[in-house]
Amino acid sequence: MFVLVEMVDTVRIPPWNFQRQLNDAIAEELNKKLANKVVYNVGLCICLYDITKLEDSYIFPGDGASHTKVHFRYVVFHPFLDEILVGKIKYCSQEGVHVTMGFFDDILIPPESLQQPAKFDEAEQVWLWEYETDEGAHDLYMDQGEEIRFRVTDEVFVDTSPTGPATATTATAPQPGQSTAPPAEVSGEKKEAPYTLIGTICDPGLGLLSWWNN
Amino acid sequence: MEVKNANAAMLSNYEVFKLLTDLKEQRKDSGKNKHSAGQQNLNTIMYETLKHLSKTPCSRQSPEIVKEFLTTMMPHKLTKAEKLHLLNHRPQTAVEIQLMVEESEERLSEEQIEELIHIVADVLPGDPEQENAAPADAEMVEGGEQS
Numbered sequence: 001m002f003v004l005v006e007m008v009d010t011v012r013i014p015p016w017n018f019q020r021q022l023n024d025a026i027a028e029e030l031n032k033k034l035a036n037k038v039v040y041n042v043g044l045c046i047c048l049y050d051i052t053k054l055e056d057s058y059i060f061p062g063d064g065a066s067h068t069k070v071h072f073r074y075v076v077f078h079p080f081l082d083e084i085l086v087g088k089i090k091y092c093s094q095e096g097v098h099v100t101m102g103f104f105d106d107i108l109i110p111p112e113s114l115q116q117p118a119k120f121d122e123a124e125q126v127w128l129w130e131y132e133t134d135e136g137a138h139d140l141y142m143d144q145g146e147e148i149r150f151r152v153t154d155e156v157f158v159d160t161s162p163t164g165p166a167t168a169t170t171a172t173a174p175q176p177g178q179s180t181a182p183p184a185e186v187s188g189e190k191k192e193a194p195y196t197l198i199g200t201i202c203d204p205g206l207g208l209l210s211w212w213n214n
Numbered sequence: 215m216e217v218k219n220a221n222a223a224m225l226s227n228y229e230v231f232k233l234l235t236d237l238k239e240q241r242k243d244s245g246k247n248k249h250s251a252g253q254q255n256l257n258t259i260m261y262e263t264l265k266h267l268s269k270t271p272c273s274r275q276s277p278e279i280v281k282e283f284l285t286t287m288m289p290h291k292l293t294k295a296e297k298l299h300l301l302n303h304r305p306q307t308a309v310e311i312q313l314m315v316e317e318s319e320e321r322l323s324e325e326q327i328e329e330l331i332h333i334v335a336d337v338l339p340g341d342p343e344q345e346n347a348a349p350a351d352a353e354m355v356e357g358g359e360q361s
Contacts, residue, residue, distance in 0.1 A: 001302065002225040006218040028253070035256035042220050046230065046259055047237060073222060075230055077263075084299060084313055086270075103262035151313070205309040212309060 001085060004049055005042055005076045008069065009033075013057075015064040023051060026070055034074060038194040041157050043078030044104055077104055079152045079197065086149050086209070089142055092126045097142055099150065099199065106193040109150060113200035115140075115207055129207070140211060147209045150199035160194045224294065227272035227302045228280060234264050271304035274339040283337045290330065291321075304338045306331060 009030070017025045027048050034045040053071035060067065079085060087099040087107060097114065099107040111118060115129040121141075129140040142148070201207045238260060267273060280301065287297050292315065299314035308327050312318045318327070 001227065002230045003221050004223040004225060005220055006222045007215060008218055009215040031256045032252050035253075036259040037255070039217070042217055046263055047234065047256060049233065071218075075225060075233065078221075080224075080295065082316075083295070084303065086303070102266035103259055149313075203313065205307075205313040212307065 001077065001079050001083065002046065003043070003076050003078050004073050005039075005078075006052075006071070006073055008071050010067050010069050012065045012067050018066070022054065022057070022068070026051065026054070026068065030070070030072060030074075038157075039076070040159055040161075040194070043076040044195060046075040046077055046103075049073040049075050077101075079155075081152055081154070083152045084149060084206075085152060085199075086147060089144055089146050089148055091144055092120070092142060094120060097127055097148070097201075099148055104197075106196040107150075107199055108196060109199045109201055113153070113198075113202050114142075115201055140208070142208060148201065149206050149209060149212075150201050151203065151206060152197055153200045154198035156196040156198065158192050158194055158196075160192055224298055226280065226298055227267055227270055228275040230263070231267045231272050234260055234267070238264070270302065271338060271340070272302060274341075275301075279338060283333075286333050286337060290326070300330070300334055301338070304334055304340065306335065306340075 011026050011029045013022070013025050013029065030048050035047055036045065038044050049072075051070060051072045055069035055071075057066040057068040059065070085101065087101045090098040090100040090105065092098070096108050096110040098105075099109060101107070111120070111127070114127060115131075117130045118127055119130055120127055124141075126144075127142045129142070131138045131140050205212055283301060284297065287300075292300075296315050300311075303310065303314065305311050305314060308324075308331065311322075311327050311330055315322060322330070
């Protein structure tokens with residue numbers, strides 16, 4: 001579930017931190033920059049593991065701060081494909097079951113990956129598994145807050161870094177006489193998750209923990 | 215910033231749990247000094263990750279236990295990822311083992327699966343509350359084996 005990632009970065013230490021140990025000051029700056037952030041194609045950063053190498057520090061003209069190139073290792077949440085994880089159901093919607101790990105929320109189990117046959121209860125807004133026994137079908141509800149075991153099948157990274165001025169929208173307006181209402185900007189407001197895990201519970205042993213206890 | 219190696223090593227839940235607990239202690243000792251400003255992100259992720267991990271079996275493990283577990287696992291020829299799964303989840307049923315070990319039907323016989331469950335239960339400490347709830351059953355099973 002967690003991996004170590006080797007990274008290199010140049011860290012700027014402002015002059016008012018010069019009285020501190022360089023290692024401590026750098027560790028704090030790295031945690032300030034990376035903790036609880038998603039790095040593209042790497043995963044969700046948790047905290048600094050260790051500093052492996054410090055290169056020479058430099059002071060540039062016009063700035064009193066020191067700049068140090070640091071080689072370090074960081075603890076990152078990045079489950080490998082097919083890993084089994086246990087989380088909690090955050091809520092259900094038409095798109096599927098949304099699961100949270102507590103520290104990481106963007107996990108989706110799409111309808112086709114649920115235990116089949118599955119059905120969405122519109123009134124209660126929950127997914128249920130129509131489990132069939134000899135005595136007939138049982139409806140197993142997937143309620144909010146229940147613990148759920150799932151397998152990671154895919155990961156989606158979205159580059160959410162700022163893109164700069166939207167030159168494309170002005171370029172696609174060939175007729176200046178027509179109305180220039182900007183409808184595109186409104187839809188662009190929607191917040192996108194930088195890192196999403198896609199899961200499945202379509203295997204024996206997967207799903208709510210209570211289903212498999214006995 | 216440059217990423218040299220996006221997967222230098224896998225960490226077990228216990229290692230992360232230990233690292234975060236130590237870091238938390240360390241920050242508590244240094245007190246509410248002026249350096250802790252701007253560390254809200256670290257505090258948030260530390261709190262939430264610890265909250266999640268403290269509910270998993272890793273909170274009762276120690277370096278000695280992990281070492282012993284890995285040594286006893288040597289003859290079973292499981293991959294690193296599979297051993298990590300077993301360590302993190304402490305499976306207690308055959309269906310869980312089958313999930314965590316790839317192609318377990320071909321690689322493991324029923325006896326071997328039983329053996330794995332036994333090793334996991336013996337070496338890795340379980341939840342004391344759950345153990346107390348069903349001590350009578352456990353004794354009966356043990357008694358049956360001896361006779």
